[in-house]
Amino acid sequence: MRAKLELQENHCKGCELCVQACPRDVLAMGSNINALGYRPASIVDPEKCTGCKACALVCPEVCFTIWQVA
Amino acid sequence: MSKQIAGKPESMSPVVTHYCPGCSHGVVHRLVAEVLDELGLREQTVGVASVGCSVLAYNYFETDFVQAPHGRAPAVATGVKRANPNACVFTYQGDGDMAAIGTSEVIHAAVRGEKITCIMYNNSIYGMTGGQMSPTTLMGAVTATTPYGRGPEAGMPYRMAEILATTPGAAYVARTHVADVGNIVKTKRAIKKAFELQMKGVGFTMVEVLGNCPTNWGLTPSESNKYVTGEMLPYFPLGELKDVTKEVPAGVHA
Numbered sequence: 116m117r118a119k120l121e122l123q124e125n126h127c128k129g130c131e132l133c134v135q136a137c138p139r140d141v142l143a144m145g146s147n148i149n150a151l152g153y154r155p156a157s158i159v160d161p162e163k164c165t166g167c168k169a170c171a172l173v174c175p176e177v178c179f180t181i182w183q184v185a
Numbered sequence: 186m187s188k189q190i191a192g193k194p195e196s197m198s199p200v201v202t203h204y205c206p207g208c209s210h211g212v213v214h215r216l217v218a219e220v221l222d223e224l225g226l227r228e229q230t231v232g233v234a235s236v237g238c239s240v241l242a243y244n245y246f247e248t249d250f251v252q253a254p255h256g257r258a259p260a261v262a263t264g265v266k267r268a269n270p271n272a273c274v275f276t277y278q279g280d281g282d283m284a285a286i287g288t289s290e291v292i293h294a295a296v297r298g299e300k301i302t303c304i305m306y307n308n309s310i311y312g313m314t315g316g317q318m319s320p321t322t323l324m325g326a327v328t329a330t331t332p333y334g335r336g337p338e339a340g341m342p343y344r345m346a347e348i349l350a351t352t353p354g355a356a357y358v359a360r361t362h363v364a365d366v367g368n369i370v371k372t373k374r375a376i377k378k379a380f381e382l383q384m385k386g387v388g389f390t391m392v393e394v395l396g397n398c399p400t401n402w403g404l405t406p407s408e409s410n411k412y413v414t415g416e417m418l419p420y421f422p423l424g425e426l427k428d429v430t431k432e433v434p435a436g437v438h439a
Contacts, residue, residue, distance in 0.1 A: 118190070119187060126201050128201075128205075128206035128207070129206055130206040130207030130399075130406040131207075131405075131406065131407065132207060132406050132407060132410075135407055136366055151201065153206065166190060168190060168191045169366045171191035171192075172191075172212075172366050172369045172370070173212065173365075173366060173369065174211075174212075175202070175204065175207065175208055175209060175210065175211030175212050175215075176201065176202060176211055177192075177193045177194075177197065177211065177215050179191055179192070180189065180191065180192035180193070181189070181190050181191040181192070182187040182188060182189050182190065183187060183188045183189075183190050184187050185187060185188070
């Protein structure tokens, strides 16, 4: 694992931009409904994350926090 | 051990924005907040919000903020900057605010060379009021007020950044877009340069950011980003339209 990814699901509006931006299929749309009434994205394969920040760059709600693991 | 490489900037409030799902306003807010953090300007920044979707921008920035009447953000910013010359003053406006009702204010702020930064979010439609035609709506585009597509009786869409780049007081004018990852990084670079030149007192700086409006275009967020890159880019060319720090002095042949 090269990066630790955290997703704030209760701020997510389910626009799917991060899922399409992720080059390694770390993210997918979840099946639950959050407090805002949207279907949020979820992290399905955190081991594959390389910390490229594509999801954090496209997310309009700044839901992602990423740490580089040394 | 581990270093944070992405997250919420300090200059941005930890709240959910009121923008629609997929709207690029949030991305531009984040870029401005990241630039303010990186330049260490948060404590001395005064933002000026416009009327439009970005009317509630003061809820999302952890800086001082003023909410200006429709289109008058550059005039309010002029007053703030002249009263407090050490402040970092920026306006955050949409295309309906800057290119329609506020054209006079922004052009004269640029002509006077006010040391402010104007961020214009151009999504070629009035978002907040329900998707009416704006001056930057593309020809043939169907909106609430042009149900058969924008025709010649409404004139051609005009390019705000090009107009401001011809004014003598402008120091830096750029157009970028935020519809893909690479250009989000380039937009941040342009915004950072605009704020740097403002703080050096070089002159008026403006960044026009092309963005989407998924709700009023009737598209999904990813389709609307494709509309930006496919339909808007041919009419609104990207690039740094004016940068006085790069210009070669008269009489010097590069």
